[in-house]
Amino acid sequence: MPGKTYVQTTINGEPVDFLCEPRQSLLECLRDIVGLTGTKEGCNDGNCGACTVEMDGRIVTSCLVLGVEAEGASIETIEGVADGSNLHPIQAAFLENAALQCGICTPGFIVASKSLLENNPNPSEHDIRFWLANNLCRCTGYDKIVRAVQDAAKRMQEA
């Protein structure tokens, strides 16, 4: 069994350290070691986006990042999106626009949408579709997701 490496990170604003094997992905570390199972595995090869997290301000598919690469990094997961018991406007918009069915892709979409709106507060429909093209949803046909992101942009601008 390979030896373990000590990794120090910041997750959702809190210092978090863990021991992981060099072969373990950040996704696996988040889910199985840290216990943050909101980040989902759909493909484990970077093609579905269900494991999207923000790492040092950029969104990444956490299945393609090794746990040891997270040393010193600041990571935001779905569990850090709401402000305590107050939903983020994107979360509220997803709920009110019925932008989820089974919900397995939803954490990835919300993390990716948050990053979009932080970079581009007033995106066009095309901007939204382009940015979210790395996240697969098989239930909704994306229509209500696009609407939810448009609605969230409006809410955030009005806030």
Next chain:
Amino acid sequence: MTTADYERNKVLSSSDEHYRVVGTRPVRHDGADKVTGRALYGADFDAAGLLHGKILRSPHAHAKIISIDTSRAEKLEGVKAVVTAIDFPKSDKMVVGTGDEATTLEWLRDNIMASTKVLYKGHALAGVAAVNPHIAEQAVELIEVDYDVLPPVLTTQEAMAEGASLLHDSLTTEELGHDTGKVSNVAEHIQHVKGDIDKGFEEAVEIFEREFNTKTVHQGYIEPHNGTALWGPDGRLHVWCSTQGAFVVRDSLADLLGIPISKVRVIPMEIGGGFGGKIPVYVEPVAALLSKKTGSPVKIVMSRKDTFEGSGPTPGSNLKIKIGVTKDGTITAAKAWMAMEAGAYPGSPVGAAAMCVFAAYDIENALIDGYDVVVNKPKTQAYRAPGAPNAAFGTEQVMDEIAEKLGIDPIELRLKNVAKEGTRRVDGPVFKRIGCKEVLEAMRDHPHYQTPAPENQGRGIAIGFWFNIALDSACNIAVNSDGTINLTEGSTDIGGSRTSIAMQAAEVLGIPVEDVSPSVVDTDTIGFTAVTGGSRTTYATGWAAYKAAEDVKKQIIARVADVIWGIDAANIKMEDGLITSKTDSELKMTFKEFASQMGDTGGGISGQASVKPEEGIGGSFCGNIVDLKVDPETGKTSISRFTCVQDAGKAIHPDYVEGQMQGGSVQGIGWALNEEYFMSEDGTMDNSSLLDYRMPTALDLPMIDTVIVEVPNPGHPFGVRGVGEANIVPPLAAIANAISAATGNRMTDMPMNSGSIMASDS
């Protein structure tokens, strides 16, 4: 008119019923958990001492197993147990239900773990439990298997050919209900006859006939299959998994493991998509055997590759459709010949395809032949209206050609032949009230259809049918002292059904839906409930909720009559959450006021219902209008506008009805344009990743406009039909028809990707 000039999601109701809760769009009860990452899906389950399982899968599509040596795997440090087919108890061949079909126990068991032969690449051979998934994976690679490799058959054409390589020595063809005794890859030939087909074609002025081929495709749910089992020292087996049917998992486990049903408890976790593919068991029985051997809980999660190669896609098919018409477009005769891949074991959806292939039309003379054919691919499973999209791909293209040749508008041609109440379907049943005509009229009148297709774009339309099912559902309702209620049910919630079920109970009791707390519970806690599938959940489990709420209502009225007011129950009514006396206007009480007195007037009240509303099933029709552009240089197709019209009967929660319509449409778009199991000659799926199995992304699509048509189903208290499936039926053909309009070429083979569009350009 631009697309902004009309309402993009419309509800057209022909009902004058007024409801307080039904038809509104509340936030779903499980929503907050699902947008915050708190909802627990199968793979999120954890337990003290959890072991991780992996499964060895066959590298060959067809081979005899000579020997399996697991000794090296067992010696690897961290490995706790290895199981193979010999660990399953043997029992006599018997038929078991797996939710939507019957199969034999032997085949069910062999699909979960091959015993004498492997029948597809990816067929499971052994399971390993280890302290972590990486060690389990290493151990799997240490298992040595000797094979005698056989030639595979990969299509119905290959499998049905004389001298074809045979999958099963014991499989004999059943011909129109009789066993022929002939060993072959054809499991069954079914036939439906109506009228006089020869006479019908003689009466035709024009006859149109084409052959079509479709490829194997996958449901593509984002969450891979998973299951955790704990077989306790008390002989009780607990299983946590993502499934469309907790009771199917329970009953299958009892059958496969030879234990009483009461010893198995299945706890359904949240489920990340299914579309029919998460009805059967795959990893759960293996996890159970590994748990029995180790005494520890064992979790198995499939990889994406395993999910493609080792679960149940929907079949490739070969169809011949022939339709004869008079000059004015009246259909005089129709004939369908359909062969569908069952995969490694019998049970393709050809029977369902035969029910749907001509269902939209009133046809006097027809003949339908269906063949269920085994091939060396994974055993096919349900995928949203299984078989019907394949069938409509043929029928609706032939209808398009008829319209074009006769110079009749394609919607008018369909309206001329439309099936309605009283029409006898070719496979026998007579339609009750259906909305086929209303769907076609809504398509015809839609701003999309009323505006010509943009320049250089092709427009296509098509219509499709799914019959829907009922089966068993149960629901319990407990009234709380503050006037809220707890509702428990057994239908796993894939797309918001907790809320559509809770809404029906709230409507009956006259309380806000926010006062209902709905839960999907385990198999020990609720009465038998069949799968979340067949578009049955909002219909049948909704019916159970309706009846359980009626039960509560009856008990409340009796309590108020006997204990509180001391008057005759016949003189009490309960409407919109208010209990009143018909004879004394002074006597009134709200539901909440009653609830607060409930404890002191005789104790708690709970209602219960178990239903199987087979008589009331109402099928659903769905139609599409699609505009698209084909790049003449590359053959790339871009869909610019897509409208989906479906009869919901009554939309309990219109947001989630639209969601079903949009999701089904987009699955159909992916199937039409890109998706296929790309098979090499040796039976390897060459594109078993989500990079190469190309499902639609947000960037590939326009908004999906919807019209919910409401032709209430007289067989349901609120008129519900069930909307999960019919929406995937028309897109394949509608897109094919639009491509034909754009390029002048008829697309008879799926998928209609750039390569095949360029190749069709003759």
